[in-house]
Amino acid sequence: MGIIKAKQLVHEYIRRDEEGNVESIQTALDHVDLDVEPGQFIAILGHNGSGKSTLAKHINALLTPTEGSLWVNGMDVSEEQNVLPVRQTAGMVFQNPDNQIIASVVEEDVGFGPENIGVPTEEIWQRVEESLKSVGMLEYRTHSPNKLSGGQKQRVAIAGVVAMQPKCIVFDEPTAMLDPNGRKEVIRTAHELNQKKGVTVILITHYMEEVVDADRVIVMDQGKVVMQGTPREIFSQVGKLKEYRLDVPQITILADLLRQSGLDIPVGVLTREELVGHILRLAQVEPPAK
Amino acid sequence: MSIILDKVNHIYSPGTAYEIQALKDVNLKIEDGQFIGIIGHTGSGKSTLIQHLNGLMKATSGAIYFHGKDIYDEDFDLRELRNRVGLVFQYPEHQLFETTIFDDVCFGPKNQGLSKEEAGLRAFEALRNVGMPEELYYQSPFDLSGGQKRRVAIAGVLAMKPEVLILDEPTAGLDPAGRDEILDLVARMHRERGITVILVSHSMEDVAKYVQRIVVMNRGSVMYDGTPKEVFRHYKELEAVGLAAPQVTYLMNELKAYGLKVDTDATTIAEARASLLEALTGIDSQKNDFHR
Structure with a gap:
């Protein structure tokens, strides 16, 4: 069984009036099946309101299924006694770093989680050091989070999650509020945690460029999983993505336009390196061996 | 001015x-x-x-x-x-x-001292400009999606x-x-x-x-x-x-470094496409001349 497995998962937001009568029911997740293997890097795309964040909140047991089931590392999130172990298995990083940082010194913020679950003091400091190192923020350990840039704050927030030693981290639009450098830092950190520590990563984002290195891309629409595949498979279907209010990376659009103008360039070009390679081939310029 | x-x-x-x-x-x-x-x-x-x-x-x-x-x-x-x-x-x-969405958009103009009617007219115009469907005007703004809420705020x-x-x-x-x-x-x-x-x-x-x-x-x-x-x-x-610069600007600069005659000032996809087509078909025709 995968580390995250959903079977016919349904979530309905039910609104009631003052007397408790049901006013409206909104189906946010509509029979979702999902199976994520440990160590995978999964990206979830979908327009605002497509159900991405609702799904993410189930993985962290912040929400429980209305119907169907979701297991995190074999634990059913619907069962009360599993809530805390689930949250220790799957950590979550949110959009706004300012809402996730509570302490006035970086290292204390990172140590807050482990302290809360009763980790012995010595081990807390060990974990703090290790997690700050893994996000490249060790030299800022005694700084105030207020003076950090957006990307640095977000990395401190990630370190706070890493210090809980989760097997899986869900990133819910972690770069939406960051400048270009901050975005790069955070995405690089997510990949490093995935590769070096084997952490399973679920990345929810609206930036198509951030998805090209994922193992698998999942596209959601109206609470359903509507597309699934490698980034190349997904981004080869420009028309379909546009229907779901999504896009493809700039480089993919450019490669597509060039192909439509008659140049011999394949579908699904994802990165700048690939497109440079194709253009050099067409121009019959030898790329110098690096 | x-x-x-x-x-x-x-x-x-x-x-x-x-x-x-x-x-x-x-x-x-x-x-x-x-x-x-x-x-x-x-x-x-x-x-x-x-x-x-x-x-x-x-x-x-x-x-x-x-x-x-x-x-x-x-x-x-x-x-x-x-x-x-x-x-x-x-x-x-x-x-x-x-x-309601309509009242929310009226708030600004009313605050400017406009009459209720005038504020209402302004709100209608602004909501139409941001493309909000008329059947939503008297609903709660909190039931809208993120993008729609933002449009209401801009209309305001x-x-x-x-x-x-x-x-x-x-x-x-x-x-x-x-x-x-x-x-x-x-x-x-x-x-x-x-x-x-x-x-x-x-x-x-x-x-x-x-x-x-x-x-x-x-x-x-x-x-x-x-x-x-x-x-x-x-x-x-x-x-x-x-x-950073737009992705295409990096692409053009890399290609230029390889000796291609491309426009490194291209900052949009359309500009990059035009320059690349010119550079590539240009190179092709020169090559054909050479073989002739």
């Missing part, structure tokens, strides 16, 4: 241990009808800068002139300035508060009929289609109404596609001020301060 900033400085918490100089000798002239992008890393002073433009924040030193009048003069009407310079904050949907500012519209990262957190919708709406307001638009953004691609002029902020100072082409020519310097 214009907004002129003359050596504007802003210092937060002066005289304390937390003193930070957020703006340093900023000189800017914003002409009527321009579409300007402001870029800069987090903490570079962008948000502080735009809050000076409608008098929400007061400069520690320096002067700001709106249509030739010093806004810090005792008899200058700051209320009037705020009516004419509309500011859409980050995540403006957090500021929605009325029970448009209903005040500002001459200058300032938007602080209006597309943060929106899906790609939502991003395009908001930016197309703003571009249309600029084109059809001739209003001045100042767009603060972290997306270099969006800035390159929409604006005529880019102001780059770094550590509280203006680092570059020019057309997108002029500014993105400095892509290496921009990277050093936490920014």
Whole structure:
């Protein structure tokens, strides 16, 4: 069984009036099946309101299924006694770093989680050091989070999650509020945690460029999983993505336009390196061996 | 007619241990009808800068002139300035508060002292301009999707009929289609109404596609001020301060390094496509000549 497995998962937001009568029911997740293997890097795309964040909140047991089931590392999130172990298995990083940082010194913020679950003091400091190192923020350990840039704050927030030693981290639009450098830092950190520590990563984002290195891309629409595949498979279907209010990376659009103008360039070009390679081939310029 | 900033400085918490100089000798002239992008890393002073433009924040030193009048003069009407310079904050949907969408959009014009009827007319026009379906006007704004809520919030500012519209990262957190919708709406307001638009953004691609002029902020100072082409020519310097150039600009520069005759000033997909087609088919024809 995968580390995250959903079977016919349904979530309905039910609104009631003052007397408790049901006013409206909104189906946010509509029979979702999902199976994520440990160590995978999964990206979830979908327009605002497509159900991405609702799904993410189930993985962290912040929400429980209305119907169907979701297991995190074999634990059913619907069962009360599993809530805390689930949250220790799957950590979550949110959009706004300012809402996730509570302490006035970086290292204390990172140590807050482990302290809360009763980790012995010595081990807390060990974990703090290790997690700050893994996000490249060790030299800022005694700084105030207020003076950090957006990307640095977000990395401190990630370190706070890493210090809980989760097997899986869900990133819910972690770069939406960051400048270009901050975005790069955070995405690089997510990949490093995935590769070096084997952490399973679920990345929810609206930036198509951030998805090209994922193992698998999942596209959601109206609470359903509507597309699934490698980034190349997904981004080869420009028309379909546009229907779901999504896009493809700039480089993919450019490669597509060039192909439509008659140049011999394949579908699904994802990165700048690939497109440079194709253009050099067409121009019959030898790329110098690096 | 214009907004002129003359050596504007802003210092937060002066005289304390937390003193930070957020703006340093900023000189800017914003002409009527321009579409300007402001870029800069987090903490570079962008948000502080735009809050000076409608008098929400007061400069520690320096002067700001709106249509030739010093806004810090005792008899200058700051209320009037705020009516004419509309500011859409980050995540403006957090500021929605009325029970219906229509009432929420009416709030601004009513506050300007307009009659109920006049405010209603303004609200209708603004909601139509942002493309809000009429059947939603009397529903709660809190039931809308993120992108729609943001459109209602922007309508609230448009209903005040500002001459200058300032938007602080209006597309943060929106899906790609939502991003395009908001930016197309703003571009249309600029084109059809001739209003001045100042767009603060972290997306270099969006800035390159929409604006005529880019102001780059770094550590509280203006680092570059020019057309997108002029500014993105400095892509290496921009990277050093936490920014970047559009993806296609990097592509063109890499290809140029390999000896291809491509236009490194291309900042949009359309420009890159044109230049690449010319370069590639050009090379082809030369090669054919050679073989002949």
